[in-house]
Amino acid sequence: xxxxxxxxxxxxxxxxxxxxxxxxxxxxxxxxxxxxxxxxxxxxxxxxxxxxxxxxxxxxxxxxxx
Amino acid sequence: xxxxxxxxxxxxxxxxxxxxxxxxxxxxxxxxxxxxxxxxxxxxxxxxxxxxxxxxxxxxxxxxxxxxxxxxxxxxxxxxxxxxxxxxxxxxxxxxxxxxxxxxxxxxxxxxxxxxxxxxxxxxxxxxxxxxxxxxxxxxxxxxxxxxxxxxxxxxxxxxxxxxxxxxxxxxxxxxxxxxxxxxxxxxxxxxxxxxxxxxxxxxxxxxxxxxxxxxxxxxxxxxxxxxxxxxxxxxxxxxxxxxxxxxxxxxxxxxxxxxxxxxxxxxxxxxxxxxxxxxxxxxxxxxxxxxxxxxxxxxxxxxxxxxxxxxxxxxxxxxxxxxxxxxxxxxxxxxxxxxxxxxxxxxxxxxxxxxxxxxxxxxxxxxxxxxx
Amino acid sequence: xxxxxxxxxxxxxxxxxxxxxxxxxxxxxxxxxxxxxxxxxxxxxxxxxxxxxxxxxxxxxxxxxxxxxxxxxxxxxxxxxxxxxxxxxxxxxxxxxxxxxxxxxxxxxxxxxxxxxxxxxxxxxxxxxxxxxxxxxxxxxxxxxxxxxxxxxxxxxxxxxxxxxxxxxxxxxxxxxxxxxxxxxxxxxxxxxxxxxxxxxxxxxxxxxxxxxxxxxxxxxxxxxxxxxxxxxxxxxxxxxxxxxxxxxxxxxxxx
Numbered sequence: 001x002x003x004x005x006x007x008x009x010x011x012x013x014x015x016x017x018x019x020x021x022x023x024x025x026x027x028x029x030x031x032x033x034x035x036x037x038x039x040x041x042x043x044x045x046x047x048x049x050x051x052x053x054x055x056x057x058x059x060x061x062x063x064x065x066x
Numbered sequence: 067x068x069x070x071x072x073x074x075x076x077x078x079x080x081x082x083x084x085x086x087x088x089x090x091x092x093x094x095x096x097x098x099x100x101x102x103x104x105x106x107x108x109x110x111x112x113x114x115x116x117x118x119x120x121x122x123x124x125x126x127x128x129x130x131x132x133x134x135x136x137x138x139x140x141x142x143x144x145x146x147x148x149x150x151x152x153x154x155x156x157x158x159x160x161x162x163x164x165x166x167x168x169x170x171x172x173x174x175x176x177x178x179x180x181x182x183x184x185x186x187x188x189x190x191x192x193x194x195x196x197x198x199x200x201x202x203x204x205x206x207x208x209x210x211x212x213x214x215x216x217x218x219x220x221x222x223x224x225x226x227x228x229x230x231x232x233x234x235x236x237x238x239x240x241x242x243x244x245x246x247x248x249x250x251x252x253x254x255x256x257x258x259x260x261x262x263x264x265x266x267x268x269x270x271x272x273x274x275x276x277x278x279x280x281x282x283x284x285x286x287x288x289x290x291x292x293x294x295x296x297x298x299x300x301x302x303x304x305x306x307x308x309x310x311x312x313x314x315x316x317x318x319x320x321x322x323x324x325x326x327x328x329x330x331x332x333x334x335x336x337x338x339x340x341x342x343x344x345x346x347x348x349x350x351x352x353x354x355x356x357x358x359x360x361x362x363x364x365x366x367x368x369x370x371x372x373x374x375x376x377x378x379x380x381x382x383x384x385x386x387x388x389x390x391x392x393x394x395x396x397x398x399x400x401x402x403x404x405x406x407x408x409x410x411x412x413x414x415x416x417x418x419x420x421x422x423x424x425x426x427x428x429x430x431x432x433x434x435x436x437x438x439x
Numbered sequence: 440x441x442x443x444x445x446x447x448x449x450x451x452x453x454x455x456x457x458x459x460x461x462x463x464x465x466x467x468x469x470x471x472x473x474x475x476x477x478x479x480x481x482x483x484x485x486x487x488x489x490x491x492x493x494x495x496x497x498x499x500x501x502x503x504x505x506x507x508x509x510x511x512x513x514x515x516x517x518x519x520x521x522x523x524x525x526x527x528x529x530x531x532x533x534x535x536x537x538x539x540x541x542x543x544x545x546x547x548x549x550x551x552x553x554x555x556x557x558x559x560x561x562x563x564x565x566x567x568x569x570x571x572x573x574x575x576x577x578x579x580x581x582x583x584x585x586x587x588x589x590x591x592x593x594x595x596x597x598x599x600x601x602x603x604x605x606x607x608x609x610x611x612x613x614x615x616x617x618x619x620x621x622x623x624x625x626x627x628x629x630x631x632x633x634x635x636x637x638x639x640x641x642x643x644x645x646x647x648x649x650x651x652x653x654x655x656x657x658x659x660x661x662x663x664x665x666x667x668x669x670x671x672x673x674x675x676x677x678x679x680x681x682x683x684x685x686x687x688x689x690x691x692x693x694x695x
Contacts, residue, residue: 026491027491033529035521059488060485061483061484063495064457064481064482065480065481066643341693369692
């Protein structure tokens with residue numbers, strides 16, 4: 001199935017959770033924030049969030065800034 | 067353009083009317099300016115500004131501390147002669163007054179200078195009347211040379227001189243010139259100076275410029291308070307000061323604030339200046355001329371002098387005697403004017419220190435100038 | 440001890456440090472350490488999903504430093520609110536340095552969008568530190584709606600020009616009831632000292648440290664500048680007062 005992550009289209013398998021996607025991409029769930037279809041997904045819900053066809057994800061993290 | 071030409075552009079009564087017409091909001095605007103101009107000056111001298119005396123005083127105080135620190139320079143007058151061929155109606159030395167006339171001889175000058183030196187003074191102001199046949203440029207230059215070893219700064223308050231004569235004074239060791247216009251009102255000036263060389267208003271008015279051209283390092287101007295309307299006099303004094311500051315920027319400007327008080331018993335002031343008005347004048351001058359030295363004499367009472375210290379005064383005489391020979395001789399007489407603050411220089415200095423100010427006996431030494439040797 | 444208190448929380452250091460533009464994480468950490476700061480600002484950006492970098496947070500001891508996420512990149516109130524909420528979701532305390540800079544050239548803050556975002560975020564429970572132009576009226580308006588500080592700029596961000604807005608900052612300081620943190624444009628320790636001498640409660644510095652060949656040392660220099668300025672302020676400089684007061688200490692003798 002297709003989803004959009006940070007503006008680009010990705011292929012991912014059915015039944016994948018948000019936590020699974022982060023693990024696959026080697027992203028520490030403690031250090032990112034995720035918006036799914038415009039709504040923030042709290043960290044506690046990463047494991048329970050099943051991704052669906054056409055989902056739009058924004059995954060952000062901290063960088064240097066003034 | 068000379069200051070005479072600038073002065074001639076103003077009508078004295080017109081300026082007085084402009085000052086009288088200033089409103090509270092004019093005063094507020096003037097107070098809020100970082101650099102007040104001549105229009106603000108009129109407002110600051112106006113009757114309307116009387117209700118803003120405290121804010122005016124605060125600003126004057128902070129500007130003075132900023133530019134001068136907490137210092138009061140002490141100086142002493144030394145009268146060389148009371149001979150005078152002028153008839154100034156307000157002056158004790160007037161040719162029409164009956165008083166013991168004398169001119170100090172070199173031994174007397176030495177004695178008087180030594181007394182002042184021993185009291186701690188290093189700034190001295192030499193004074194004479196105007197008697198060209200006996201007290202001339204050469205006499206004054208000789209007196210300057212004589213006392214020079216004792217003092218680091220020598221001022222003269224004598225008759226107006228030519229540029230060449232002022233140069234001669236600089237060479238002899240004079241660094242400061244005091245030449246008060248007495249009043250900037252020509253008509254009043256003519257009334258008050260019925261005869262003698264001093265009748266020439268324009269010649270006197272241009273004197274500070276000639277002194278500046280000759281390289282005098284301090285130039286003192288002022289009106290004799292009590293003659294003309296003090297507000298208008300303050301206006302022209304500041305105007306004169308601004309002119310001199312712009313054109314003779316190497317010289318420090320000082321403004322004297324001699325005030326005739328009714329209590330003196332002699333000449334009665336035509337326009338008396340009250341204490342609050344004196345405060346207003348001092349503060350207005352400070353705001354317009356942040357770097358000008360403001361000079362207060364012993365004509366004023368001890369109490370008032372103490373209170374005026376934080377408001378903008380930077381120089382004071384102390385322990386003054388206004389008669390030639392008066393420091394070394396007990397007898398009184400032949401004085402130019404009465405003094406009120408009769409405290410000793412030491413007491414004045416202690417009072418200044420008690421207010422958190424430094425009493426400065428010396429802030430300049432001619433030895434720093436190689437050409438002065 | 441002279442503490443800086445923001446939203447009820449005490450800090451010993453009055454120097455806040457931004458973490459942008461450093462040549463390396465090691466230099467950034469050196470600057471943080473040298474500065475003695477307790478608050479550091481950070482920004483939020485998209486993760487590069489194909490090439491995930493080592494997170495900068497692994498270099499910052501979050502027990503020691505309070506992370507203050509900014510909303511840089513936001514061009515309007517809506518984007519700023521979104522970024523603030525994402526930062527909170529990423530595990531930060533609900534503190535935010537609110538900045539809305541629609542103009543890409545000078546990065547000057549939009550006062551209207553900043554105000555709108557502040558209203559929303561305050562209601563949402565955030566401790567809001569808004570970055571603003573040195574506008575005394577705006578500062579009062581933000582304070583009224585409950586921002587924890589105001590952060591007026593000294594000069595446009597990154598310019599290192601110092602306190603070009605000095606007169607307005609003086610008014611803001613005179614009027615403020617919340618801490619005034621001077622942000623942006625401070626290029627030298629003397630600039631920071633000047634702001635502190637004027638009575639600013641704290642300053643935020645980033646570019647001046649990041650572009651120095653020795654950020655750790657420059658940060659230590661700013662620390663001294665901030666401390667010197669604060670000490671001078673507390674000791675009492677000979678400041679001028681324009682405003683009249685009821686009493687008459689200088690002219691009282693005329694009435695006695």
